[in-house]
Amino acid sequence: MRATREPAPPDPPVRTSIAWIDALGAAFVRSRRALQLATGVFLVLLGLYLGKARIELLLDGVRTTGRIVAYEQRLMPTSGTSTARTLAFMPVVEFQTAAHSVRFTDWLGSSVAAARNESVPVVYRRTDPSVAMIDRRVGNWLPWAPILALGLFLSLDALRAYIARRRST
Numbered sequence: 146m147r148a149t150r151e152p153a154p155p156d157p158p159v160r161t162s163i164a165w166i167d168a169l170g171a172a173f174v175r176s177r178r179a180l181q182l183a184t185g186v187f188l189v190l191l192g193l194y195l196g197k198a199r200i201e202l203l204l205d206g207v208r209t210t211g212r213i214v215a216y217e218q219r220l221m222p223t224s225g226t227s228t229a230r231t232l233a234f235m236p237v238v239e240f241q242t243a244a245h246s247v248r249f250t251d252w253l254g255s256s257v258a259a260a261r262n263e264s265v266p267v268v269y270r271r272t273d274p275s276v277a278m279i280d281r282r283v284g285n286w287l288p289w290a291p292i293l294a295l296g297l298f299l300s301l302d303a304l305r306a307y308i309a310r311r312r313s314t
């Protein structure tokens with residue numbers, strides 16, 4: 146006759162409790178919405194800072210047509226952490242207001258100089274026509290609008306969670 150062995154009971158889960166890790170985890174859980182709100186507010190302010198001139202032009206700018214008269218060469222960093230630089234061609238645009246002719250260098254360049262005398266849509270500040278940009282449908286909203294939208298989402302979600310928590314208690 147064979148002897149049957151019963152399976153050994155499973156080992157108890159190993160739990161190493163270090164008080165400060167537990168306290169840090171609990172503090173993080175309690176403050177995650179505050180961290181989310183702070184991050185959201187920071188991103189909203191950053192988006193507004195980066196897009197200040199473009200937002201102003203989009204809301205109250207005067208639209209007209211200009212033409213590219215030249216290209217200004219600039220050395221631009223290839224990435225935020227790199228010291229390497231690449232050559233960019235920034236379009237110099239000329240347009241007419243009621244009073245005089247205005248030239249500006251657009252903020253967005255390319256790696257090649259395109260054709261001169263090309264007609265482009267322009268948006269400029271009514272009170273100071275030297276503040277202007279080429280009117281690009283999507284380019285007008287980059288990079289500031291996605292940053293602003295993410296900040297608004299994080300902020301509103303944190304506030305929603307805070308209000309829901311207050312109502313449930």
